[in-house]
Amino acid sequence: MTAEITTEKARIGAPSIAGFTEEGEGLVSAKVDHSHNHGVTVMSSRAERLTSFDVADFALPTGREEEWRFTPVRGLANLFSDAGTDEAAAALTVEAPEGYVRSALAQGAAPRGTVLTPADRAAVVASANTDEALHVVIPADAEPAEPVRILVDGAGAGRRSNAHFVLEAGANSRSVVIVEHTGAADHNGNLEVIVGDGAHLTVISVQLWEDDARHLGQHDAQVGKDAVYKHIAVSLGGSVVRLNSNVRFSGEGAEAELLGLYFADAGQHLEHRSFVDHNVANCKSNVLYKGALQGKNAHTVWVGDVLIQKQALGTDSYEKNQNLVLTDGCRADSVPNLEIETGLIEGAGHASSTGRFDDEHLFYLMARGIPEDVARRLVVRGFLNEIIQQIKVPALEERLTAEVERELVANEN
Amino acid sequence: MSTLEIKDLHVSIDTEQGTKEILKGVSLTIRTGETHAIMGPNGSGKSTLASTIAGHPRYNVTGGTITLDGEDVLAMSVDERARAGVFLAMQYPVEVPGVTMTNFLRTAKTAIDGEAPKLRTWTKDVKDAMQQLRIDADFAQRNVNEGFSGGEKKRVEILQLELFKPKFAVLDETDSGLDVDALKVVSEGVNRAHATGNMGTLLITHYTRILRYIKPDFVHVFVNGQVVEEGGPELADRLEEEGYDRYAGAAGTATAAAAVQA
Numbered sequence: 089m090t091a092e093i094t095t096e097k098a099r100i101g102a103p104s105i106a107g108f109t110e111e112g113e114g115l116v117s118a119k120v121d122h123s124h125n126h127g128v129t130v131m132s133s134r135a136e137r138l139t140s141f142d143v144a145d146f147a148l149p150t151g152r153e154e155e156w157r158f159t160p161v162r163g164l165a166n167l168f169s170d171a172g173t174d175e176a177a178a179a180l181t182v183e184a185p186e187g188y189v190r191s192a193l194a195q196g197a198a199p200r201g202t203v204l205t206p207a208d209r210a211a212v213v214a215s216a217n218t219d220e221a222l223h224v225v226i227p228a229d230a231e232p233a234e235p236v237r238i239l240v241d242g243a244g245a246g247r248r249s250n251a252h253f254v255l256e257a258g259a260n261s262r263s264v265v266i267v268e269h270t271g272a273a274d275h276n277g278n279l280e281v282i283v284g285d286g287a288h289l290t291v292i293s294v295q296l297w298e299d300d301a302r303h304l305g306q307h308d309a310q311v312g313k314d315a316v317y318k319h320i321a322v323s324l325g326g327s328v329v330r331l332n333s334n335v336r337f338s339g340e341g342a343e344a345e346l347l348g349l350y351f352a353d354a355g356q357h358l359e360h361r362s363f364v365d366h367n368v369a370n371c372k373s374n375v376l377y378k379g380a381l382q383g384k385n386a387h388t389v390w391v392g393d394v395l396i397q398k399q400a401l402g403t404d405s406y407e408k409n410q411n412l413v414l415t416d417g418c419r420a421d422s423v424p425n426l427e428i429e430t431g432l433i434e435g436a437g438h439a440s441s442t443g444r445f446d447d448e449h450l451f452y453l454m455a456r457g458i459p460e461d462v463a464r465r466l467v468v469r470g471f472l473n474e475i476i477q478q479i480k481v482p483a484l485e486e487r488l489t490a491e492v493e494r495e496l497v498a499n500e501n
Numbered sequence: 502m503s504t505l506e507i508k509d510l511h512v513s514i515d516t517e518q519g520t521k522e523i524l525k526g527v528s529l530t531i532r533t534g535e536t537h538a539i540m541g542p543n544g545s546g547k548s549t550l551a552s553t554i555a556g557h558p559r560y561n562v563t564g565g566t567i568t569l570d571g572e573d574v575l576a577m578s579v580d581e582r583a584r585a586g587v588f589l590a591m592q593y594p595v596e597v598p599g600v601t602m603t604n605f606l607r608t609a610k611t612a613i614d615g616e617a618p619k620l621r622t623w624t625k626d627v628k629d630a631m632q633q634l635r636i637d638a639d640f641a642q643r644n645v646n647e648g649f650s651g652g653e654k655k656r657v658e659i660l661q662l663e664l665f666k667p668k669f670a671v672l673d674e675t676d677s678g679l680d681v682d683a684l685k686v687v688s689e690g691v692n693r694a695h696a697t698g699n700m701g702t703l704l705i706t707h708y709t710r711i712l713r714y715i716k717p718d719f720v721h722v723f724v725n726g727q728v729v730e731e732g733g734p735e736l737a738d739r740l741e742e743e744g745y746d747r748y749a750g751a752a753g754t755a756t757a758a759a760a761v762q763a
């Protein structure tokens with residue numbers, strides 16, 4: 089029997105699992121300060137990563153760059169090119185209460201560009217090629233009864249779509265925003281989120297793309313004093329999906345939760361990167377990404393960066409990635425990076441584990457009368473439910489549960 | 502009344518060195534209401550017999566039959582056997598990621614009964630059974646066997662035995678690794694299940710200690726893939742004193758490890 093999913097802390101350096109590569113372990117242990125009480129020398133700090141609005145600053149990725157080394161960049165030329173959106177490559181629909189949608193933001197028109205500066209080639213071409221950014225504002229103190237929905241529906245595989253959305257949650261508002269991706273396209277999507285003081289905002293980015301869609305995205309948020317921000321990435325469809333969910337703070341007492349759920353089947357590449365920049369004291373962050381893999385060449389990547397800056401006293405942060413491998417031939421890369429520049433923190437932990445649902449698990453469940461297909465469903469549903477139940481929009485929870493089961497059934501055949 | 506009948510069972514496994522025959526003609530008949538103890542040295546094939554009854558894919562049946570009231574058990578899939586009333590309490594229960602005990606127990610009960618249990622009585626049944634087996638209530642929310650201690654895993658096996666109400670229970674060294682109190686608690690669980698009068702038990706053990714709590718009707722001595730002697734409870738006491746040495750000749754290569762087992 090191979091390793092099981094565990095909930096223990098940091099398993100970095102643990103023996104790797106047969107049939108698995110866990111790249112980046114050496115790198116990780118070089119950066120992690122296991123004692124968590126004094127500074128570490130960091131070789132290439134996340135803080136030094138290039139960000140720019142100028143396309144010329146980002147060369148075409150070759151796959152050798154640290155941030156692209158897991159991604160199948162060779163097939164992504166169309167997404168890296170400095171090209172405009174082809175006409176009606178994707179239909180955009182916004183469902184929001186009256187007055188929430190403001191007039192579009194041109195390049196350089198604040199608040200556009202105040203939180204999100206492109207951090208890679210895909211984000212910079214999306215930014216440069218979006219002249220009119222969707223601007224949605226949840227007014228201060230508002231508590232809309234229904235989630236705001238932003239629907240991106242791709243018109244066809246290979247059609248180039250660029251997007252930049254700016255989302256503001258006014259002070260003390262309480263809201264949920266769902267960004268939903270369906271259909272197919274080559275979609276570069278930026279999301280810039282400003283969470284006002286005391287606001288509670290949940291952003292759910294759902295990737296229900298068709299099989300031949302490709303999607304690269306950068307989602308950056310800045311979270312105000314005492315505000316609570318939750319970002320949930322749910323990636324089920326698409327041939328290549330790569331989402332960066334980044335967060336930093338603009339006031340103390342803020343909380344950020346970056347969650348993710350993915351299910352990769354044969355040939356799919358689903359990559360999630362998260363970056364929590366603890367740039368302000370007394371903030372909390374929690375990162376949890378869970379993924380299932382099934383089928384030949386299913387590939388998932390999670391890279392979780394947490395930077396606790398010198399001034400971020402009293403920080404409490406934790407990050408975890410768990411993968412569940414259902415068949416042979418899959419690959420799950422999981423790389424937590426924790427950089428800590430002050431010892432005066434509440435806590436900083438990380439964990440990563442990749443477990444296999446194997447014949448022994450199956451035998452145990454079947455020996456209790458549970459048919460094979462039910463057993464598989466039970467395990468996957470149970471595993472992913474920890475994220476699904478965080479969505480707290482019942483209709484969406486149900487829909488995603490059904491989608492996950494569809495993935496399972498599709499793979500059984 | 503039901504009968505589980507094992508006739509001249511031959512089982513082999515595929516190893517890197519080739520096929521290895523482990524069971525070399527085992528015959529046993531168990532009726533509901535009866536308790537059969539199987540004792541034998543390490544590696545003699547006891548777990549192989551247990552796993553073969555449950556249908557573990559690693560074991561290849563090369564000869565013989567297993568029937569439950571005449572039905573061919575060997576033709577059934579693993580889950581069908583469980584639904585037909587065969588239960589295996591495993592020597593090493595498996596940790597299952599991502600599935601809570603609550604969810605697992607309910608799903609299994611539903612599968613075995615062919616319908617979902619009534620929620621209110623079921624919740625109470627589970628709670629009561631856990632209490633009787635001194636299993637902490639918070640285990641319900643933990644993943645199946647995940648991080649459970651050896652003794653806790655064994656209790657949870659017996660919890661399932663009590664909740665699923667099988668016709669035949671195969672207990673593979675359920676007593677190993679239990680402290681004195683746990684042994685008593687677990688034995689009481691088995692006896693409660695037995696007291697319904699609708700269960701037959703095949704109890705694999707190395708120790709006579711458990712046989713003080715669970716009284717066997719028959720004791721079978723298992724050596725080198727065969728039953729070499731059968732008798733009543735008194736046979737167990739003799740084994741404890743004399744070990745398996747005297748069967749060494751009878752069954753070829755059997756090891757005399759009984760005295761040193763941990």
Ligand SMILES: Nc1ncnc2c1ncn2[C@@H]1O[C@H](COP(=O)(O)OP(=O)(O)OP(=O)(O)O)[C@@H](O)[C@H]1O
Pocket residue numbers: 514515516523541542543544545546547548549550592
């Ligand atoms: N996968 C395997 N590969 C090689 N040999 C195996 C395998 N599984 C079982 N065996 C061998 O089969 C024989 C019987 O094993 P089994 O587990 O049935 O013994 P047992 O009587 O239950 O022993 P114990 O008292 O130690 O539990 C042993 O010699 C064991 O080494």
Ligand SMILES: [Mg+2]
Pocket residue numbers: 547548549592673674
């Ligand atoms: Mg054994």
